[in-house]
Amino acid sequence: MDIKQFVEQFYTLWTQDYWRDEIFTILLSKNSYLNILLLTSKDFNPPLFYYLTKTVINIFNDSPFYLRQIPLFFHILSSIFAYKLSRIFTSKLLAILYSLLVLTNTFLFYYAFQLRPYSAMVFLSILSVYFFLSKNKLGFVIINTIGLYTQTYYLVFYLMFFGCEKLKLINKHKNQILFLNIKTIFVKLRPLVAKKYLWLPLLFYLPWIPVLIMQTISKNESFWLDKVSLFEVFNSIATYLGDLNYVPVLFSLFILLIFTIVTFFGYKIISAKILKVVFIFGFCPILFSVLVSLISPIFTVRYLIFTVPFLLLFFIGIVAQFRYKLKFIMISLLFIIVVTYSYLDYQAFINPTNYRYGYLAYSVLSQVQTKPKQIITNEPIRYLGIKYYFEKEGIKTGNVKYFSLTKRFPHFIGDVVIDKKEIVNMYPKGKDYIYLGEKDF
Numbered sequence: 001m002d003i004k005q006f007v008e009q010f011y012t013l014w015t016q017d018y019w020r021d022e023i024f025t026i027l028l029s030k031n032s033y034l035n036i037l038l039l040t041s042k043d044f045n046p047p048l049f050y051y052l053t054k055t056v057i058n059i060f061n062d063s064p065f066y067l068r069q070i071p072l073f074f075h076i077l078s079s080i081f082a083y084k085l086s087r088i089f090t091s092k093l094l095a096i097l098y099s100l101l102v103l104t105n106t107f108l109f110y111y112a113f114q115l116r117p118y119s120a121m122v123f124l125s126i127l128s129v130y131f132f133l134s135k136n137k138l139g140f141v142i143i144n145t146i147g148l149y150t151q152t153y154y155l156v157f158y159l160m161f162f163g164c165e166k167l168k169l170i171n172k173h174k175n176q177i178l179f180l181n182i183k184t185i186f187v188k189l190r191p192l193v194a195k196k197y198l199w200l201p202l203l204f205y206l207p208w209i210p211v212l213i214m215q216t217i218s219k220n221e222s223f224w225l226d227k228v229s230l231f232e233v234f235n236s237i238a239t240y241l242g243d244l245n246y247v248p249v250l251f252s253l254f255i256l257l258i259f260t261i262v263t264f265f266g267y268k269i270i271s272a273k274i275l276k277v278v279f280i281f282g283f284c285p286i287l288f289s290v291l292v293s294l295i296s297p298i299f300t301v302r303y304l305i306f307t308v309p310f311l312l313l314f315f316i317g318i319v320a321q322f323r324y325k326l327k328f329i330m331i332s333l334l335f336i337i338v339v340t341y342s343y344l345d346y347q348a349f350i351n352p353t354n355y356r357y358g359y360l361a362y363s364v365l366s367q368v369q370t371k372p373k374q375i376i377t378n379e380p381i382r383y384l385g386i387k388y389y390f391e392k393e394g395i396k397t398g399n400v401k402y403f404s405l406t407k408r409f410p411h412f413i414g415d416v417v418i419d420k421k422e423i424v425n426m427y428p429k430g431k432d433y434i435y436l437g438e439k440d441f
Contacts (some may be wrong), residue, residue, distance in 0.1 A: 014113075015064045016352040017359070020413075022115040023384045026062050027417040029053035039416045041211045048149040049117040064115075071119035075112035078123040079103035082309055085130045089274050090320045097334050098316045102126075102309050104341035107240050110348065111305060117151040118305045124150065125157050125306035129281060132161060137197040144201035152212065153303040155205075156285050161198060164280045216296075218411075228293040236286065236301045240308045274317030282310035355441070357385035361393045364434060371395070374433035376424070378403040380410050382441060384417070398422060 018026065028039055029050045036054065040047040052070065060066040082102040086095035102108060111118040124147040131139040144161075147154040242254070270278075285307050286299075293299040319330040365371060375390045377383060380402065387400040401424045402409055409415040409423055427433075 014068065017354050017356050018064060018115065018385070018388070019354045020381065020384050022067075023357075023388045024414040024417060025050065025053055025115050026057070026067070027384065027388065027414075029057060030062075041214075043414070043416045044215055045117065045152050046149040046208055048146065049120060049151070053115065067115050068113050071114055071116070072112050074119040074123040075103070075108065078108070078119065078126055078309065081123065081126045081130055085126055085133070085309075086313065086316055088130070088133050089271060090316055093331070094316050094320055097319075097331065097338065098313065100338045101312045101315070101334070101341070104338050104345055105240075105308060105312065106242065106341055106344050106348070107305070108308055109341070109345045111302065113349075118302055121147065121151050121154055121157075121306045122309060124154065125281070126309050128158075128161075129277065129310075132164075133277075141197055141200045141204075145204045148201055148205040149208065151303075152215075154306070155212075156288060156304070157281065157306050158201065159288070160280050160284055163284060164276070227297050228290055228299040232299070233286065233290055236299075236304070237311070239301055240305075240311055269321045270314070270317040271320065274313060274320070278310050278314045278317065282307050282314065355382075355385065357382075357389040358392065360441075361386070361389040364436070364440075365390075365393050365395075368434070372432055372434045373399055374428060375400045375436065376403050376427065376433055377401075377436040379436065379438060379441065380404075380413050382436075383409070384414060386436065387422075403427070 028036060028043075031039060031054075033051065033054065036047050036050045040050060053067065056067060056070060079099045079102045083095045083099035086098040090098070108119070108122060124143055128140060128143045128147065131137075131143060144158055148158060285304055289299040289304060315334060319327060319334065322330055371394060373396070375386060375395055377386055377400075379386075383400075383402045390400050391397055398419065398421060401422055402418070403424055405425050407420075407423050407425050409418050427435075
């Protein structure tokens with residue numbers, strides 16, 4: 001393959017069709033700034049990422065080549081600040097390796113090309129921990145306020161800072177804690193309350209709290225998450241470290257095995273500072289989500305993507321404690337993992353898995369002599385893709401219809417971007433429409 005062919009293939013793959021959730025992002029972001037605020041209040045996430053997407057659409061257009069620069073930009077920033085975070089604990093060499101692990105990790109890389117707020121969450125979480133440890137209070141407040149208005153699950157991450165501070169206090173008074181009365185305990189915990197910078201992001205988030213409560217109440221039976229299982233939790237760790245979704249299972253198991261062995265033998269020698277960061281921001285959000293899910297399911301792998309950099313930091317923390325030959329061996333092993341990650345990322349990039357809605361729209365319309373007035377489908381999970389790409393192919397806006405006898409569209413699929421007029425419970429009397437059912441996909 002010559003350079004010209006590579007560039008053409010690269011551009012084609014870069015601009016692959018959007019998947020359903022990305023199309024939801026675009027349809028929502030094409031509203032006015034006020035309507036974005038109103039629509040997100042009825043959905044699940046805060047409006048900030050949609051504001052950013054709208055701004056890029058206004059400046060350029062809704063081409064994947066431009067819009068997918070947004071998550072990629074955050075992914076690259078994550079790698080840069082991963083280096084700065086690691087430098088607080090380790091040498092330059094290990095910080096570079098950690099930065100490369102974050103940059104090439106297959107799970108993080110996958111979402112670096114998805115027009116959703118996940119890469120932004122990762123970047124904001126790394127930066128906020130960096131500001132927290134470097135005592136940059138203003139940066140801490142600004143970044144975490146932005147994070148809280150970017151993705152709802154960022155709140156889970158932010159609550160971990162209170163756990164981090166409380167752990168400090170418990171550790172400081174661990175020899176006295178059983179003998180303290182309530183009044184004394186309150187006095188000991190007063191420093192936690194006194195840290196205004198820790199509370200300020202939540203204060204700025206207060207206007208959204210009533211909306212979050214209403215979103216939680218309205219989750220009801222239509223929510224797509226099921227009760228969490230032990231296998232799902234185990235699988236999530238494997239996914240974060242090796243991504244079982246699109247890489248060889250043996251590689252994922254290899255990474256998980258290394259992580260398990262290193263955890264078993266290394267947790268006692270790892271620096272206490274690194275271990276605390278890994279535990280608080282890597283494991284605790286997962287544990288918290290699992291415990292909440294016993295009451296109401298909230299555990300899902302991609303929403304906890306911000307834990308990945310801190311799980312990877314565990315490897316760096318262990319290697320930092322080894323000396324001489326053993327350290328060289330461990331660094332070499334980390335380098336092999338980075339190289340393997342990179343190869344798998346390349347394979348995933350040149351073999352995209354997104355459903356080709358654009359090709360579907362083009363092929364369906366190219367097979368008919370006269371372009372139909374309407375497109376009708378009863379597939380809710382496919383509807384947004386059909387709507388977006390058939391309208392791109394010239395079907396009049398609003399003439400792509402969803403068929404439902406109850407005239408209801410599933411809330412969790414993104415009903416806030418669906419006009420009620422787009423939902424029908426009767427087929428047109430004429431034949432000037434095309435029906436797309438399950439067998440057409």
